[in-house]
Structures are given as structure tokens and as C-alpha cells.
Amino acid sequence: MNEQELTEFRKYREKMNEKILGSDHLGIKRFFNLDTQAYAEGALDAKTKEMLGLVASMVLRCDDCISYHIIRCVEEKVNRQEMIEVFNVALIVGGSIVIPHMRRAFETMDQVLSDQTPAAETNP
Amino acid sequence: MNEQELTEFRKYREKMNEKILGSDHLGIKRFFNLDTQAYAEGALDAKTKEMLGLVASMVLRCDDCISYHIIRCVEEKVNRQEMIEVFNVALIVGGSIVIPHMRRAFETMDQVLSDQTPAAETNP
Amino acid sequence: MNEQELTEFRKYREKMNEKILGSDHLGIKRFFNLDTQAYAEGALDAKTKEMLGLVASMVLRCDDCISYHIIRCVEEKVNRQEMIEVFNVALIVGGSIVIPHMRRAFETMDQVLSDQTPAAETNP
Amino acid sequence: MNEQELTEFRKYREKMNEKILGSDHLGIKRFFNLDTQAYAEGALDAKTKEMLGLVASMVLRCDDCISYHIIRCVEEKVNRQEMIEVFNVALIVGGSIVIPHMRRAFETMDQVLSDQTPAAETNP
Amino acid sequence: MNEQELTEFRKYREKMNEKILGSDHLGIKRFFNLDTQAYAEGALDAKTKEMLGLVASMVLRCDDCISYHIIRCVEEKVNRQEMIEVFNVALIVGGSIVIPHMRRAFETMDQVLSDQTPAAETNP
């Protein structure tokens, strides 16, 4: 995803999650809570768990899930080389069918990484 | 897998891998090499990569792959609590369809962990 | 899907189905017939069958199939609460990987439901 | 599954579920609860929900999940003709790759249905 | 599959197909017919079509489907080197998750090929 697509993705995701949770279905609400908790630090740290979520999303080939976990991975300080290693494991396990998703993941990764760069670092 | 099933799995895996590599198909041979290298220490350590392989195998629901990565995870010192956290991420991402595989994974994990316990620790 | 996307989906679907059937491949034609008949009332009523088609489409994560079965479910008088229950079963069985599709399904459902409301009912 | 396989399936399922829940992982425990609740009567009755679970399990091709939902469907009074209609929807949506699972599902269905027949009905 | 497993597979497949077709569900019967016709010579010859069925079964990871198409491929004179090329395409497209199925496919292939060898050819 490029910059504009990422902005739209975040907005749509937020808007529809609100709508889903607003439907007051207890099962769905609880699932969303469990989903959040699954990536919280526990026996494994949050960084490792986000990489687990990323590789699982890639082999299952869900672009939105991949984008979400790339965003979270960058927040948890997964660097570019580490992220590419996760992509490589997904590629080996999932095969060439993963490649179109990896192309989009590379774009998303570089967009999110460039967004993260604080102005202070580039403008002294 | 219980003890006997694990022994048979290892034997069958070794025998058939030999047969496959013995067919001298260059593409297949190279794929097997790439597969091995994908889990070698690089930007990420081998322990993290084996957990990535495990979660990917669980959401894709391949029992043999799960067993293999559990064995490798134990060799890389993933402990029981960490392994269960990997199972939980797979369960959240992949849903209840993962549960039958998680049942077998728990059995395999406990079998492999008990195999690892050195005699010295249990017999002083 | 929003209103415009739904209109385009219906038009593209109709245009391409005509092209596919126009290719005069007997196997494909017969498959399309079987597909239609599978949802006709039999031992189970059409409403139940459409819900079966919807949940199957969600766990297999096919947006077009989901949209199609939402349209058909509304025609068969599946109400909003019932539809959300189907979504919940899909979420539990298929896991968080289903969520991006559920977001789009909520939008489609609410669009299709609002299209169904006859003017007479809201403007007396 | 034939009679013996069904007995072993139930025993193994129960034993390993106990082990999994005994691991005291809060996320996994809550998921198991959500899974149970998803099939409880709500906007849709339990019978319909079990058929939804069955068709989802078939298109995702998980034999253990299929067996479990067949057992539950029979308990919720889904009859043979209705069950076969569910199989047919799964076959159309999921394709010929579903057939080996449908073969096993037919065996399981007929076994479970024959187990259900109370002696009183057949021996007056 | 080894020799005994192949015999049992064929017997179980035949027995259950009879039971399924005996249920007199028109949709299922027609699907089985379409399935057979899809591999009959047409614009493509039967040999090519069986290889298409084999590669599709491998990337979808269905052991029974793989075994069935290996048997049919051998009947259509696909030789060992050609079959291994099909396996390699499946491996590249589907990834390492295909490997456990490829191990079993190699065993099945060699069993079926050795069954085909007429005694006259090996014992002059």
C-alpha cells in the first residue's frame, strides 16, 4: 500500500470496526478482545508476537492483515532486515502464491518505515 | 503424536526425503536447501524463525509440519509457555478449525519435551 | 461494498457470466446450473441454504461470493440479527483472518438492507 | 468414521481438551468458551447453527470438525436428507476436493444416526 | 501409500461412492458426472488433464485426491520424470507445506508404477 491507500485502510478499518462493535453482538466483541490480547506481552514479547501474526497473515494471504501487522511490527521496532526475514519464511512455507502479497508488503513496509522516521532525525 | 508415532514420523520422513533427493531433480533439491537455510540464524535468530515456521504450519493446518517445527523449537530452547503462546496466536488467526491440530500439537509438544529431559535431571 | 460498488459488481457479474456461458463449454454450463440448483428449496428451505452459502464463502474468504450471498439472504428474509449470527460462526470457525471480510460484509449488508426498504414503509 | 474410530475420536478429543484447558492459558480458555457459545440458540436456533458449523468445516476440509458437527447436528434433530443437502452445498462451494471428506462424512453420519436409534423403536 | 494402503483406499473409495450415489441426491450425482467428464479428452488430451488434476490436488493438499490422480496419470502414460516435474511445480507454487504430501506422493507413485510393470517385461 502507498501512502494514500494506507490512510484509507486505517480510516475504513476504524469506521467499520466501530460499526461491528456497535452491533452489540457479545461473541464478536469478545473475539475482538481476544484478538487484541493475543499480541500483548506474555511468555513471548510483543515484538515476537507481531512477527508471528505477520507470517501467519502472509501464508494465509490476507493483504489487510499483512498491512496491519507490518504497522504493528514497525511500532514494536522490527527493522527492515528482520521484516524481510519474516517475508522469506512466509515465501518458503507458502510458495510462489505468496509473491503478489510480498510485492504489496514491500511497498507497505517501506511506506510505514518512512512514516516512522521522526522529522528531528532527518532535519537537524 | 505419541512416542511411537514420533519415531515412525522421523523414520518415514528421513526415508522419503532420501528417495526424493535421490530422484536428482535439481529444482526440488534446491528447494530443500532453501527450506533449510530459511530457518538458519540471520537478521533473526533460529529460535524466532522456528516459532515463525510453527505458527505458519498451524494456520495452514499441516500436522507433519507442526510436529517437525515443535521438535526444532524444543531444540532451540522454546519452552512450554512460549510454545503455548505460539499455539494461541495460531488459534486466534486461524480459528476453531485449528483446534484438532492444536490437540495433536499439545501431545507432540509434551512428548518431545519429555524426551529432551536428560536422565541426569530426573535421576540424581 | 457501498452502493456504487454493488451496482458495478452486479453489472460485471452479469456481463462476464454471459461471456462464460457464451463460450459454450458444456461442463462449465452444467456446473453453473448445479450451482443454482444447490440453493433451491429441497429438504432444507432456501433461506437456510443461503445462510450455508454465506458462511462457506466467509470462511473461504471470497468477497464477491460473500456479497452475492448477502444479497440472496436479504431476498430470503434473513434479518440483520440473523446475518450477524452467521458472521459470528464464520469468525469463530475461520479466525481473525475473516475480520477484513467481515468489515466489508457489514457494509454490504447494511447497503443491501437499506436498498430493500420500500419507500412506502418509510414515507407514509 | 466407523464405530470404533468414533469412540476413539471422542476419547482423544476429551482427553486433549482437558490437557489444553489445564494449561491455564487465559486466551485459549476464552476462545474455547466463545466457540461453545457461538452455537447456542440466539437469533438463529441451535439446529441451523450446527449446520452452519458443518458446512464451514467441510469446505475447510477438517475431518475432526466435520465429525464433531455431524454428532451435534444429529443431536439437534437434523435428519439424513437435510444433512445430505448440507453436504451438497459444501460440494458445490468447495469442489471435488471435498469428495474424500464427504465419503468419510457419509460413513460418520450413518454411524451416528444408527447409534441414535433407541432400542425401543426397533424392538417393540 | 504402500501396496496395502492403496488396496484399502480403492476399496473404501468404491464402497463409499456407491453409498453416496445410492442416496439419490440429484445434485451430488450430477456433480460426480461432471467430475468424471472434466478429465475426458477434449480440447486437451486426457494425459494433460490428469496432470492438471494432480497439480491442483497437491497445492490444495488432499492426499486421497493426489493418490487418485497418480493412479490415473500412470494409466494415461505419464512417466516418472514427467510426474516429478508436476510435483516440482506444485512445490514451487504451494511451498514447503506441500512437502509432507510429496513424500507420500513419491511412495504412491513408485507403488503404482511397479504395479503397472507387466511380469513379462522384468522376467524374460
Next chain:
Amino acid sequence: MNEQELTEFRKYREKMNEKILGSDHLGIKRFFNLDTQAYAEGALDAKTKEMLGLVASMVLRCDDCISYHIIRCVEEKVNRQEMIEVFNVALIVGGSIVIPHMRRAFETMDQVLSDQTPAAETNP
């Protein structure tokens, strides 16, 4: 894909492949090489292998992979009737969930075939 979408697909594919290979990850580079080699003439000719890649992409439901293999199939002289036979095998194996991808594949096929027609043939 229509003409414009095909042009964009090719450009994006080329741009991102360069970026991916530019990351200098040895495993990914080697996988890309293996992927190319898998479709080169060997025991099977390139035409057959591209059809294998196409059917595998369709049952795994990856639009980009389908488009790519349609382009390559046309280059290897797979004609329209042969291509539709490949689609039919994918439909039977993969089920109705393949239909939305087949709709797009028909559009792509006819676009690519019309691009191939040399001006000389249509303008004498």
C-alpha cells in the same frame, strides 16, 4: 483485467520485483530463480507447465498469479479452447468459490489474446 489494468499490473509487478531483488536477500533471490526455472522446458514442455501453473493459481484463487500464467500460456500458444478447459478443471476441483476468479480470468484471457493478434492479420 482489462487493457489498462493489465498494463498497470505488469508495471507494478516489474517495479516491485526489482525492489524485492534489490533487497539482496539471498533466500528470496534464489526462490525467484527456482520459480522461473520450474516452468522451463524439461521432461514436460513449457506449454504444459504453464497450464499447470494456471490451474494451481486458480484453485488457490490468486488473481495476479492467474493473470501472469494466462499471459505466459498465450505466449506458449495455448489457444482459447484449451485455456477454457484448464478453467473447467479448476472449477471442478476448486468449486464455485473459483467462479469470481474465472470471471476475471475470462476478461484477462480475451484481452491478452486480442493483444497478441498481429496487426497484419486484421489489417490486410
